[in-house]
Amino acid sequence: MRIWHFLKYYLHDLRKQKKRAGLTVLALVWGTFSILMLLAFGEGLTRQLDKARLGLGDNIMIVWGGQTSITHQGLPRGRKIWMRPDDDKLLERLIPEIKHAGGEYHRWGVDLIRGKTVLSQHVTGIPPSFEEMRTHYPSAGGRMINQADLDMRRRVMYLGYELKQKLFGDEDPVGRLVELRGIPFTVIGYGQDKMQMGMYSGPDVDKASIPVTTFKAIFGDQYFDNMVIQVYNTDQSEYVKRRVYEVLGAKYKFSPDDEDALGIWDTVEGMKQFNAMMLGIQIFLGIVGGMTLLIAGVGVANIMYVVVKERTREIGIKMATGAKRRHIMNQFMLEALLVCFTGGAAGILISALACYLLGLIPVNSGNDAMNWLGRPTISTTIGVIVASILAVIGIFSGLFPARKAAGTNPVESLRYE
C-alpha cells in the first residue's frame, strides 16, 4: 500500500469520528500508561529492594556457633561450639570457593564520648574484608579499617552514617577523637547513608566499628560472635555450607551432619527466593496492566467496525478494480495497528515523562513509602514487553473488523449508501 494514500485515509477516518477516535486513543494512552507505570513501579521497587539487600552484602552467609545435637567420636551432645579468632583464615584457606571469610565481635551498650555527648552504642570488631562483604563503603574523605590497623591494633574507629550524624552533625569527623572505655579512638571514616534490608545485628548506620584485633585486646573476647562468608558463585552456596560444616566439624569434633552445631543464615538462598517473588509481583502487575490495555483494544475493535461500515463503498470499489480479500484485510489491519501505535506511543512518552518527574523528587533514606515507590524505572525489558502487548492487541482488535471487511460482497457494497 502506498503509505501516503494510506495515511491520508487513516487521518480522514479519524477526523470523521473525532469523538470516538479521541476516546479510543485516550483509552489506549491510558492503558499503555497504566501498564507501563505499574511495571515501572515494580521495577523501581525491585531495584530499591535489591539495593537495600546489597546493604547487607551480596552472596554472603552469616555463621554462628551452635550446640551439638549428635554424639560424635564419643563426645556427648549438647556441647556448645565456639568459633576462635583464626577460624576465618582456616575457612578461606581450605575452601577455595570462599572469596572472603571474616570473624566479628559485638558489644552492645558501650559508651562513646565526644565532648559533652555520651552515647550508649553498639560496637563491632571487624576485619577489612567487611568493606566488600558487608558493603562498608566509606564516604568521600575517609576510609574503612585496613590490614595495617589490624596488624598494629590501632585505635581507630569507623562510624555508621547515623551515628556520625549524632556525634558530629554535618561536620567532617575524620581525624577527630571519640572516647571508648576511656581510650581515645581516631575516626578514620564513616559509612554512606545506605539502605539495608537484611540484618543480623542491627543496622550498620548505627554502629561504631573498630579493628577486630583492637576489639579483642580491649574487651578480651576469646571467641567470635559470628563470621561472615562471601562466596564467589551463587550456585556454590550449598556446597560451601557443607564444606564449612566439614572443616569446622573436623576442628571442633562435631559431625558434619549435625545441623545444630552451627547456625548459618544463607542470604544467597534468600536472594533466589527474593528474585522469584519480585518476578511474581512483576507478572501480576503486568497482567493487571494488560487487562486495562485489553479494554482499550475492545475500543479499537469497535471503532474499526464503524470504519469498515463507513467505508463499505470504498471496499466495493477496490474489489471491483481487482483487490483481493487480503488487500482489504491488510488495509484495515494496518489501520488498527496504527491506532494502537498512536495511542501506545503517546502512552509511552507520558510514562517516560512521569518517571522522569518522579525521579526529580528527592527521596530521603528513611524507611518511608517514597523510598520504595519513588523510583519507577522503565527498563528495556519493560519497553519490549509493553510494545509486544500493544502489537498483539492491535492485531486482535484489527483482525475481526478486517475479516468482516474482506468478506464484504462487492455487489452489495457498491449499492450501499
Added chain:
Amino acid sequence: MPNGNGTIINMQGIHKVYDTGKVKVDALKGIDLKIQRGTFAAIIGPSGSGKSTLMNILGCLDVPTDGVYEFNGERVDGLHHNRLAEIRNEQVGFVFQNFNLLPYATALENVELPLIFKGVPTKKRRERAVELLEKVGLGERVSHLAIELSGGEMQRVSIARALANNPSLILADEPTGNLDTKSGRAIIELFEELWQKGHTILIITHDPNIPQRTERVIHIKDGQLTENGNGAH
C-alpha cells in the same frame, strides 16, 4: 490490444436468485448469451429487468446461482474469489452510473487503483495513469480530488480507471445516467473511439440514442433475453 476474433463471452442457462431470507428474487431466468470479441453492444430493458445483475455476473463481480459461464475461454462460474479478483483486475473494466470513485483520492490515485492491485511498480504506475488521463482528456486534472471534478470529468476518470490494465471487456452500467446531455454525448463518443481501437464494450442504458450507435442491442425483460439486435455475430 484485446482484439481479434473469437468468443469472449459464452453464457448458457445463467440463473441468478437473490435470497434475502424472506423473499427469493429470480433476477435472471436462464440467460444464453454469446458475444464476440470487439463487439460494441447495448443492453436495454425496463427497470428491474436484471441488467445490472447480468453485468455483475459478466464482470465476475458476482457469481451465478446456476448455469455455465465461459469468459475468455475460462470457466468462471465457481472460481475461487482470488482468481475472480484477478480477472476483474486484468480483464474487466467497470464504469458505473454513480462513478464509484474514491472521493478523497485524486484523479491519478483513482486511476492507479487497478495498477496497484496488479502490483505495478510506483513509477510505471504513475506514468500509465497520467497517460490514461491524458487519453480521456483530463491531463490537466491529474491531481484534483475526485469530489472536486464535474460529473462528466468523474466519468472520464472512471473510464481511464477501467482501461488501466488494458482489459478485454469494458462494462458500463448506465454511464450517462447521471450526466447532462452534452457530457453524456461526449462519454458515448469516447466509448465509440475505444471500440474503434478494438475494445469490447457493453453498455447498459436507458438512453434511446445509444442503441442506434451500437452494432448490437440486447434486450432483457423480466430476467430473460428477447434479443433483436442488428444481426448477432
